[in-house]
Amino acid sequence: MASAAAHVNNVIIEEREIQKCYWKEHSVDLTLEAMMLDSKASDLDKEERPEVLSLLPPYDGKSVVELGAGIGRFTGELAQKAGQLIALDFIEDVIRKNEKMNGHYKNVKFMCADVMSPGLNISDESVDLIFSNWLLISQDDKDFQKFLDNVQYKCSGILRYERVFGPGYVSTGGFETTKEFVEKLELKPGQRVLDVGCGIGGGDFYMAENFDVEVVGIDLSVNMISLALERATGLKCSVEFEVADCTKKTYPHNSFDVIYSRDTILHIQDKPALFKSFFKWLKPGGKVLISDYCKSTRTPSIEFSNYIKQRGYDLHDVEAYGQMLKDAGFEDVIAEDRTDLFIAVLQRELDVVEKEKDEFISDFSKGPRSDRSLRTGSRFRSESGSRIWDQGPGFEFGLDPSTGWGQGRVEGWGHDQFWVGVGAGVGARRENSLTEDLVAFPEVELPLKDLDFIIITCFSFLFLFSIVILCFFNSDSTIMAAVDNAKVLEQEREIQKNYWMEHSADLTVEAMMLDSKASDLDKEERPEVLSLLPPYEGKSVIELGAGIGRFTGELAQKAGHLLAMDFIESAIKKNEEINGHYKNVEFRCADVTSPDLDIPEGSVDLIFSNWLLMYLSDEEVENLAERMVKWLKVGGFIFFRESCFHQSGDSKRKYNPTHYREPRFYTKIFKECQTTDGSGNSFELSLVGCKCIGAYVRNKKNQNQICWTWQKVSSQDDRGFQQFLDTVQYKCTGILRYERVFGSGYVSTGGIETTKEFVAKLDLKPGQRVLDVGCGIGGGDFYMAETFDVEVVGIDLSVNMISLALERAIGLNCSVEFEVADCTTKTYPDNSFDVIYSRDTILHIQDKPSLFKSFFKWLKPGGTVLISDYCKSSGTPTSEFASYIKQRGYDLHDVEEYGQMLSNAGFKEVIAEDRTEQFLQVLQRELDVLEKEKDEFINDFSEEDYNDIVNGWKAKLIRSSSGEQTWGLFIAKKNKE
Structure with missing residues (x-):
């Protein structure tokens, strides 16, 4: 044993020397990339650092030690809250760089020391928080041994259950019942599933691999999640695991398509509260599936009562369990007694265990360790x-x-x-x-x-x-070697090039669109995309990722000069073969990410791309966006269209390196893009439009084909009302607060209740087209499309509203398309819609008569307009109410006057109803629910958010009760020709 100890000591000494040499080598640059050993460090850091800091317990004014502080990625943020901070690292150059960056914080002591050194002197019980990121910290041997013994016992128990239920499973029936129950969910690719009490992950892997869904598995047991992570090794499926308490965990509303739980909720004492959380977390139309231990309706025997108590279970009869789901808001609740199946499965499992008795004992007995x-x-x-x-x-x-x-x-x-x-x-x-x-x-x-x-x-x-x-760690004995940034980007380009060389073999429109129905789609989709472009007649245009020229010929017909570019030589040659007769087109084989790509700054009027950025890495997108802004003239435009969330084409692919991102990724990258010219003038991009491609919505019920139009403007230019909406009134958190009040998917008075009432007045028929002006986050649109089989176009000036609406649309099989658009400048062909619908939106519009004339033109003969909106009483408002109207930027009219404006626009059969009494009832109900769920609301948002909403609702009640603020419902018809 003495020999063994000596060996270990030598290993430790050598290990420290190896680590020191390693980090000296990788600390030469003292950059974020060098410290994180990742070429995408800058992008990762923006998202990962706030997340890590959010996980820390409160340490305001406390004593903090940061071990392995590095160049100070976390030091500055820790210093802002800590009372005293010791930042410690064993590489001298690194800790000096940290001190240079963060030395202005007078509460920080910088120390060059090795955490493994016995000479490291930190007083016992003097520290409130020890923080480390990628450093392995050992606990006291005795405490650690005790912890391991506890873990060991539990792990062996899990492995025993798995032996009974089958590999990957720790719930009744294992794979057999999983397969049966999952079939009931009708899972679709791209849907999101939350597995509550996921165990060791067998069901999650089954769902993700067989149905191409994304699964989040949570379990309170550390050991379950540890084993689940182990089982995930080598599997290529979208499953993430987290140790979490489902009674305390929070998710944004409408996060999941399915919530699934197997034999877990028996542990939860407050099931009603959990089921209410499930209801909020589910998207509209989402499903929950639970199997669980229950009890009969009769009083349990003493033995069974003791068993329940000893296990800490909370059991209910099947009917009561189902009623709790109904009380939480769920509809179409099925509560089945599956006891016969349970008995049959138990018997089969017992038969197998008894048959394999010797083997089981050999694996799990408590006999001699040898x-x-x-x-x-x-x-x-x-x-x-x-x-x-x-x-x-x-x-x-x-x-x-x-x-x-x-x-x-x-x-x-x-x-x-x-x-x-x-x-x-x-x-x-x-x-x-x-x-x-x-x-x-x-x-x-x-x-x-x-x-x-x-x-x-x-x-x-x-x-x-x-x-x-x-404690985030890499092992002390081995740390992943850093990969040079240029090499990573080179590999990305090589992967993409190989992918497109494979799919460019035929050089057909089907190969380029990766869809068997490409020819039909192209006839409808290409004119739509071209119609969305800003004017470019006689202008300088660049087409990035031009391919075989699906858009090149049409662009060439209007452009003054067109540069068509693609990085696949055979594709651009085919393009030249098809479109070479246009003398204003230059064809170039080049990679848009290449630093050698030479395009003069300020020389281009329009940059066009269709399905390009999704084949670039995050870093490449960011870099290209910056370069494009420089290439543009002031006032020039960028148009791009991408596949978001998941694959849209049906072509079979051996592998797929495409980056299916959330739309907000692209919005954020381009919104934050800034450049400066030689005179020091600063420029940025202003969003002109963002929308779904309607052809994909109509033909594939797919909202994930999204395009953006941006304009290069001076940074000093006023961004106008859209910026006010997205940064003041309708920030994402503000929208989610409203949704919490109005109900899932809704941000207007009464939520689903008033939506159902008002939509019933429209007498919708399958195939009709509806325009929703101020669609918000889409709840009403999904309701109309799914219930009445109509096609809905939802527009809103708020980017945040549309971003959330697009996220809510994932997995829904309905014809709804969304667009960021200003209804006062947007144009549609005459006679485009059967219905125009608007809820509590037009109060923002100053020139209502002009808007109503547009509505009249856009409606088909016999079409209907329905509007609910904030109004005011006739006469002069009080100074307080006038101040409120001005501060909000509203334009309010009395109900009669509002109706008259519709009549003046040409509408007939105008109904103008004062619905203030209904408004007051709805407000009061919403306020009652808010006050009842105060703690829950504060937990999800903040006390400040709660007070803002409650005070706002009370103020509306006072204004409406006094008769100053009113609420109107308006319905009008366009005469049949």
Whole structure:
């Protein structure tokens, strides 16, 4: 044993030297990329750092130690709240850079020291928070051993359950019942599923792999999630796991298409509150599926009562369980007693266990350790008399029965390799999963009695990795090698080039659009895309990603000069072959990301691309956006169209490197783009329009084809009302607050209740077209499209509203298209719509008569307009109400006058109703619910948000009760010709 200890000590000394040399090499640049060992560090840091800081417990005015502080990525933010901060790193150049950046914080002490050094002097019990990011911190041996023993016991229990239920499963019936229940969900590609009590992930992997859905699995058990992460190794499916308490966890409203839970909620005491959360988290039309232990309606026996109490269960009869779901707001509730199935499954499982008794005892008995091994799934083998446990990432331990000593190996996950071991001593061989080269470490014999202890040590480290507590780590013994940024980008371009060379073999429109119905789609979609472009007659145009020239010929007919560019040579040659007769077109084979691409600054009027940015990395998109702004003349435009969220074409692909992003990614990148000319003038992009491609909505019920139009403007220019809406009245948090009050998907008075009442007056017929002016986040549009099979176009001036509406549309199979547009400047052909619908929006419009004349033109003969809106009483408003109207920028009229404006625009059969009494009733109900759910609201938002909403509602009640503010409902017809 003395020999073993000496070996371990030598290994530790060598390890520190290796790590120091490694970090000295990678700290030469002292950049964010060097510290994070990632070419995309800047982008990752913007999102990851706030997230990490948000996970910290309160430390305002407290004593904080930051271990492995580096160049100070977190130091400055920690210093802003901490009372005293020690920032510590073992690379001197790094901590000096940190001090240079953050030395102005007088509460920070910068220290160059190794956390492993016995000379590191930090007083006992003097620190409130120890923070580290990518540094492994050991606990006190005694406490750590106690923790591991606790984890070990629980892990072995999980593995026993898995042995009974089948690989990957710890709930009744395993794969058999999972398959049966999941079929009831009718999952569609791209949908999001929340699995509450996910266990070790078997059901999640099944759903993600078979239905191409995204699954979030949460479980309160650290060990369950540790094993789930292990099982995920090597699987190519969209499943993420988190250790979380479902009773405290929060998600934004309308986050999931399905919530799924198997034999878990029996542990939850307050089921009604949980089911209300489920209701909020589900999208409109979403489903919840739960299997759970229940009890009969009769009084339980003493034995069963004791069992329930001992287990801490909260059981209800099946009918009561179903009623709780109804009370939470769910409709179409099915509550089935499946006890017969439960008994049949239990019996089958028991038969298998009894049949495999000896094998089970061999794997799990509490006999002498020399006869024990661990096993998961079905992988178990013997080698030279040694029992081997080999599963997932590969923990392998062999022992010599004659001596009772053994050796072990741990393979890391994917590209990461790590070796962990705590105890008398460990012998390890680290196997690099990429190169298969063996890296020799000094071998030390290990007593068999520590075998389970070391396995569970590995689990505990998985736990640290998975729940992202205060310690983010790379293993002390191996850290992933840094990859040069240029090499990563080069690999990205090579992957994309190979992908498109494969799909350009035929050089057909089907190959370019990656869709078997491309020819039909193209006839409808191409004219639509071209119609969305700003005027470019006689102007300088660049077409990026021109391909075989689907748009090139049409652009050439109007442009003064057109540069058509693509990085696939065969594609651009085919384009030239088709469109070479246009003498104003220059064809160029070039990569838009190449630094050698030379386009003079301020030389272009319009930059056009169709399906380009989705084939660039995040960093490449950001870089290209900056370059495009420079290429543009002041007043010039950028138009681009991308596939968002998920694949749209039906072509089969061996692999797919496309980046299907959320629309808000592109909006954010281009909105934040700024450039300066040689005279120091600053320029940025102003959003002109953003919308779904209607052809895809109509033909594929797909809202994920989205285009943007931006204009280069001076940074000093006024962004106008749209900026006010998105930064003041309708910030994302503000919208979500309104939705919380009005109900899922709604931001106007009465939510679904008034929507149903008012829409019923429209007498909608399948196939009719509806324009929703001020559509908000789309709840009313989805209701009309799904219930009446109509086509809805929703427009709103707020980018935030439309972004949320597009997210809500994921997975819905209905014909709704959304567009960021100003209804006062937007134009549609005459006779385009059967119905124009607007809820509490036109109060923002100053020139209502002109808008109503547009409505009249856009409506088909016999069409209907329905408007609800804020109004005022006749006469002069009080100074307080006048001040409120001015501050909000409203234009209010009395109900009669409002109706008259519709008549003046040409409408007939005008109905102008004062609905203030209904408004007051709705306001009061909404306020009552708010006050009843105060704690929950504050937990989801803040006390300030709660007070803002409550005070706003009370103020509306006072203004409306006094008769100053009124609410009108207006319905009018356009005569049939």
